[in-house]
Amino acid sequence: MATIATPARSVFETSPEKLRPFLHSLAGRVSGGANWLVRKKTVCDLLLGLDAFFALPAEERRALMGTGDDADAPAQDGTGPEDFRNVLPLYVGAILEGLKEEAVTGPEQAAIYMLSIHPEHQMAAEEWMLADPRNGKAVRRMMRSDRRYRQLMERMADHWRKGRAGQGSSETASSPR
Numbered sequence: 001m002a003t004i005a006t007p008a009r010s011v012f013e014t015s016p017e018k019l020r021p022f023l024h025s026l027a028g029r030v031s032g033g034a035n036w037l038v039r040k041k042t043v044c045d046l047l048l049g050l051d052a053f054f055a056l057p058a059e060e061r062r063a064l065m066g067t068g069d070d071a072d073a074p075a076q077d078g079t080g081p082e083d084f085r086n087v088l089p090l091y092v093g094a095i096l097e098g099l100k101e102e103a104v105t106g107p108e109q110a111a112i113y114m115l116s117i118h119p120e121h122q123m124a125a126e127e128w129m130l131a132d133p134r135n136g137k138a139v140r141r142m143m144r145s146d147r148r149y150r151q152l153m154e155r156m157a158d159h160w161r162k163g164r165a166g167q168g169s170s171e172t173a174s175s176p177r
Contacts, residue, residue: 092115
């Protein structure tokens with residue numbers, strides 16, 4: 001068991017007012033899960049659904065949200081999926097904040113906590129995995145065998161690669177290694 005420290009900066013306090021009800025609804029849906037097997041599936045399903053939404057063209061997203069040709073809507077620049085990859089850790093952090101858990105106790109929970117924007121969540125997951133070699137092995141086994149989680153990790157890996165490529169040289173970003 002690894003204790004989860006309260007995040008220093010709450011996603012709910014730092015996110016736009018319009019986004020907060022949505023974040024609370026995500027946390028509410030996940031908290032209904034009886035255990036972390038169910039919660040992990042719910043988190044993955046919710047976030048993969050959001051990924052599909054972000055993959056739509058900007059005007060279709062606005063139409064589905066009922067905003068139409070809103071003057072406040074961002075200009076269409078083709079960055080929908082990248083937008084999702086940028087906010088995925090924020091959404092996971094909000095979900096986990098809403099759960100208000102005190103400890104990491106299993107591989108499914110640790111795997112989701114690793115995706116959070118909060119370093120406190122990531123550290124608790126890492127601490128649990130390092131506490132016993134079997135814990136880390138269980139997380140790795142779950143990561144390999146769970147299709148939904150693997151899809152989320154692929155999206156996050158894309159985000160991390162693009163983030164590093166933007167910070168590094170263009171040669172590193174384009175090398176086929």
